[in-house]
Amino acid sequence: MAWFRGDCHTHSARSSGGELTPAQVVAAAREFGLDFLAATEHGTDENFADWAATGFPVLRGRENITPDGHWLDIEGRLRVVAHPHAPYPGGTFTLPPDGFDLVEVWNGAWRSDVPWQADNEAALAGWLLDPLTRPAVGDSDIHRAGQIGVAHTVVRADRCTPGAILDGLAAGRSWITDSASTELTFEARRGDHVAQIGDTLPPGDGEPELTVDVRGVPGARVELHRTDAYALVEVRHPDGRMAALTNAIRLSETRG
Structure with a gap:
């Protein structure tokens, strides 16, 4: 891919x-x-x-x-x-x-x-x-x-x-x-499982670990939108204009 x-x-x-x-x-x-x-x-x-x-x-x-x-x-x-x-x-x-x-x-x-x-x-x-x-x-x-x-x-x-x-x-x-020079990686991990944008994280014990890496946006302001069902990221320029926006990673609920 x-x-x-x-x-x-x-x-x-x-x-x-x-x-x-x-x-x-x-x-x-x-x-x-x-x-x-x-x-x-x-x-x-x-x-x-x-x-x-x-x-x-x-x-x-x-x-x-x-x-x-x-x-x-x-x-x-x-x-x-x-x-x-x-x-x-x-x-x-x-x-x-x-x-x-x-x-x-x-x-x-x-x-x-x-x-x-x-x-x-x-x-x-x-x-x-x-x-x-x-x-x-x-x-x-x-x-x-x-x-x-x-x-x-x-x-x-x-x-x-x-x-x-x-x-x-x-x-x-x-x-x-808004720029070809912007690079973004957003992942969710739980144990050995890794989900990228558009994926569903398989269920398991423990809270998922979310990681974001943004490059090419000087002074980037990163905001994580997180619920029990999903997580997504928006990245703003210092003046408030949008620099990058992801679709969601679906998060499976933790079950005991």
């Missing part, structure tokens, strides 16, 4: 507000240090051949825009709630959550004047109420140059293929960050 960096919410000039060709988006992704993308044009996937022609690993997707919110369809398999609290008409997600697999808790720059990127703290707060139901993802929602990868999702998979990446995302074997 390895970790692959990807941006699962991207647009070219085919989408409203987009200014780049698929080739330009892919070139920026390569330069940033990403391993894969999902092409999610507004309401269509008709130009997917242009994305595939770049030779870069690109998942086929689309962004569905409704009066009750936006959502991403990736490879016809994963349904992702997009920027769920965006403060503009049709931006706030009010559809029934059943049937959606993931939630985008981090869209673009953590702090932004762009309306669809102005809801990250609200999206995070909503997700933290029940982080085990739907894993979190973070994406750039790129429309213009300079936006790729901020944010992006780092996925644990056995290879960088659509099926393996989708498996990792669906299982929550992932964490989110």
Whole structure:
């Protein structure tokens, strides 16, 4: 298993507000240090051949825009709630959550004047109420140059293929960050058992030992969210902006 960096919410000039060709988006992704993308044009996937022609690993997707919110369809398999609290008409997600697999808790720059990127703290707060139901993802929602990868999702998979990446995302074997230089390891141990992000720690005697290692975030502020059922980590920059956020490790209850 390895970790692959990807941006699962991207647009070219085919989408409203987009200014780049698929080739330009892919070139920026390569330069940033990403391993894969999902092409999610507004309401269509008709130009997917242009994305595939770049030779870069690109998942086929689309962004569905409704009066009750936006959502991403990736490879016809994963349904992702997009920027769920965006403060503009049709931006706030009010559809029934059943049937959606993931939630985008981090869209673009953590702090932004762009309306669809102005809801990250609200999206995070909503997700933290029940982080085990739907894993979190973070994406750039790129429309213009300079936006790729901020944010992006780092996925644990056995290879960088659509099926393996989708498996990792669906299982929550992932964490989110704003920089390709950020590295994060989060593990739970109990006896001889070790669980990583997205795993379930097998039951056993004694409290689990949780370890976090963060690199590439000067002055990082690390906060552990821990309940009897799970543990997850958020990492903030000194000014309060999010630097990294993990999905949960499921913790089995200790039994006598």
